[in-house]
Amino acid sequence: MKWEEVIGQDLIKQQLKDSIQKNRISHAQLFIGKSGYGVLPLVLAYASEILCKDSQSCYKQVSSLQHPDLFFSFPTINNATEKKEAVSKDYITKFREFITENPYQSINQWYEFLGEDKKQGFISVKEIENIFEKLNLKSFEGGYKIQIIWMMETMRTEAANKLLKILEEPPTQTIFLLITEDESKILPTILSRCQAVKINRIEEKEITKGLKDKYSLSEDEINKISTKVEGDWNLAVALQKNNELQEEFERYFIQWNRAAVMAPKQPVYLKQIVEWSIEISGWGREKQKTFLQFCTEIFRQALLENYASNILVNTPLTYKNFKWQSFSQFVHGNNIEDIINEINKAYFHIERNGNPKIIFLDMGVKLTRYLARKKD
The missing domain is CATH 3.40.50.300 (P-loop containing nucleotide triphosphate hydrolases)
Structure with a gap:
């Protein structure tokens, strides 16, 4: 070196x-x-x-x-x-x-x-x-x-x-x-x-320069990371990776929820949930667990959006102009507990080396029922 x-x-x-x-x-x-x-x-x-x-x-x-x-x-x-x-x-x-x-x-x-x-x-x-x-x-x-x-x-x-x-x-x-x-x-x-x-600690300006030199990030993304990491390049690398992971997780979350919303009316969308579960089953277990944590947070944010607490929403989905406000209407007090419990159950079984294909398919299909529930 x-x-x-x-x-x-x-x-x-x-x-x-x-x-x-x-x-x-x-x-x-x-x-x-x-x-x-x-x-x-x-x-x-x-x-x-x-x-x-x-x-x-x-x-x-x-x-x-x-x-x-x-x-x-x-x-x-x-x-x-x-x-x-x-x-x-x-x-x-x-x-x-x-x-x-x-x-x-x-x-x-x-x-x-x-x-x-x-x-x-x-x-x-x-x-x-x-x-x-x-x-x-x-x-x-x-x-x-x-x-x-x-x-x-x-x-x-x-x-x-x-x-x-x-x-x-x-x-x-x-x-x-x-x-x-x-x-x-x-x-x-x-x-x-x-x-x-x-x-x-490394000076903030040096973290900023390192991010500019090594990664394709916007000025806003670079400034956010540089400010957060307090001179720790290892943390800067982790946040940069999470930025890439965020987009991938958004894509899979949206794919799953679109299919889950449509499946009760058009059962052909169940096939998409099967394909979705097979793709995610190919990830490593740590990534699967991180994705489940991501899903929990997104549903929580959607609930806040639905109940006019959007001032507290800090992670709305933006992938390919996803209609965040429309989606949030499907998440409410009559289904949020069951949704979160289902995700937690999946996390529990993944941690204990359960079969990820079965775990994600089961969770994916159950979401179709929960999102179909009407708001009280």
């Missing part, structure tokens, strides 16, 4: 560049800040500058997390089916994929990526033993060896004590670049051995 690929953070970039140019690279540095502020991208750019000396092939190796003198440690989760304790080398391929996609991602996203979001990862004693073995080997390129430890706060106390000994007597030409979001969870003795580098 190169400096220009990092969003904003010009002051820190210059400080790190100066430390290289003046040959004042501390052997142990602790980078402190939220993932979304660009801590890991800064560390990768810093490592690139130290290792590569304008070598393009070297930059590519660092960007893909495959440079022979660049090592990574990060929280891992033991697999219940395996007896051995998990370490970073067991997950390195997945970690490369995860970071290459977006190096601003958080630790919770890492757990979700692994499909282990209900468990907590950690950095073990065995991991530190592996670090010691790797760093005692000669440098492949003949220069520095760099060890990056991502999310230091997940390191167990015994592992931290073992790492401390390495920091006190590091192998020659070895640099430790440690990353944390919460230094209060790190042993004071380790803190005392490291040069602290605090990473603050």
